[in-house]
């Protein structure tokens with residue numbers, strides 16, 4: 475039977491919870507007095523629909539149903555999970571819990587999204603304190619897995635385990651906080667960084683942009699994949715965490731921060747940190763960790779590159795500067811070099827070589843380059859015409875591993891009328907490792923049908939095709955898939 479979640483307060487965070495529950499197959503009931511709540515939550519859910527399912531390589535369960543209610547009592551009636559996300563005011567949250575508990579099932583979980591209140595504060599004057607816990611998520615709730623789970627001695631272990639299982643089932647990472655504390659674990663860091671940032675601005679040291687750049691081009695990327703301690707273990711080199719503390723320990727007494735209330739680095743504290751770090755990461759050598767870090771960073775940075783955002787946009791600008799202007803070579807008596815690049819780490823697979831899908835990607839890039847060279851560039855496409863691929867045939871003749879430099883040369887076999895028939899050859903060093911034969915059809919992007927290209931494009935393509943007609947016909951042209959001999 476479909477499970478029911480009640481969302482009490484559907485703003486930034488409640489909307490995110492609604493989206494996550496819904497897309498994970500739960501029926502969702504919302505109560506929020508804001509007359510705009512339905513529109514706002516609808517928009518958040520639309521954004522979640524375009525991003526969350528694509529994180530999975532399997533189909534998510536069918537979406538649940540979404541209902542809005544005028545009272546808390548209706549919203550919570552059948553719910554097994556009630557997520558409170560009303561504004562961060564203790565008295566308001568306590569009042570909401572009173573109403574919720576008058577109408578909800580006694581065994582339902584009541585999770586609070588509170589950023590900083592302790593569960594004992596929330597349980598304070600509740601009818602059934604054992605039913606209330608902190609489940610503090612991170613924005614956007616539908617994409618970020620972390621949820622801090624904080625209970626008190628009032629919450630039975632089995633209840634906390636059940637809550638954890640539900641959150642895990644929603645694709646989240648419940649981090650159970652051992653002892654309640656204002657602002658839990660993560661908001662302690664965010665608050666420290668936030669307060670430092672406010673000082674940097676007030677003191678005229680940095681702008682908001684410069685502070686954000688300091689994070690997103692540097693340690694923000696590291697934190698995304700290894701956190702603080704594993705990162706600093708690596709920064710300690712082969713001598714690891716202990717060496718790191720020895721080197722940077724004295725800085726704790728220096729005015730490197732406005733937060734000067736620091737713990738004394740006693741031998742006991744050092745041993746505790748070094749010991750915990752060993753337990754966390756000691757099974758890996760520093761070189762293993764460095765490679766894992768590098769793989770992760772490459773994946774994150776390439777993701778940002780695909781979005782042309784932040785550090786990824788920087789990489790794209792750098793690529794463009796390294797490559798220079800894209801121009802058709804004067805000498806057309808050879809196939810044209812359309813791609814020259816190293817194979818990225820994330821293009822390789824379980825066989826230790828470039829995955830077959832990436833051959834098509836590389837040949838697709840070569841085709842894109844040919845399109846630009848014949849004049850089918852961004853402006854031409856924006857004006858309403860382009861090429862569609864009608865047919866592709868790839869032959870795999872050799873292997874290529876991560877880091878290997880591949881070079882693709884492109885021969886135009888036919889460039890007349892609506893057709894652009896290309897033959898790509900991929901080399902690693904001198905070895906031919908793949909060929910790609912592609913038939914492109916010139917189209918109108920309005921009608922989505924074939925049409926003749928512009929005169930200028932037809933002339934450029936015709937000139938290349940005429941020059942390439944003098945080249946030997948490459949082996950493999952026009953071959954179908956078949957058994958040799």
Ligand SMILES: NC(=O)C1=CN([C@@H]2O[C@H](COP(=O)(O)OP(=O)(O)OC[C@H]3O[C@@H](n4cnc5c(N)ncnc54)[C@H](O)[C@@H]3O)[C@@H](O)[C@H]2O)C=CC1
Nearest residue numbers: 483484485486487488506508559560561562587588589613
């Ligand atoms: N915004 C953030 O980055 C994060 C916020 N949180 C926590 O989530 C909770 C909600 O914060 P936001 O979503 O940011 O606030 P918000 O202001 O975006 O949303 C609060 C919603 O609660 C509704 N509301 C007000 N009184 C209500 C009541 N009596 N019953 C039901 N709904 C009511 C409002 O109409 C509004 O839609 C807070 O406890 C906050 O600390 C947690 C993680 C991150």
Ligand SMILES: C[N+](C)(C)CC(=O)CC(=O)[O-]
Nearest residue numbers: 588589611612613661664
């Ligand atoms: C600023 N904040 C305290 C509301 C932040 C959070 O609670 C978590 C988040 O999503 O950053």
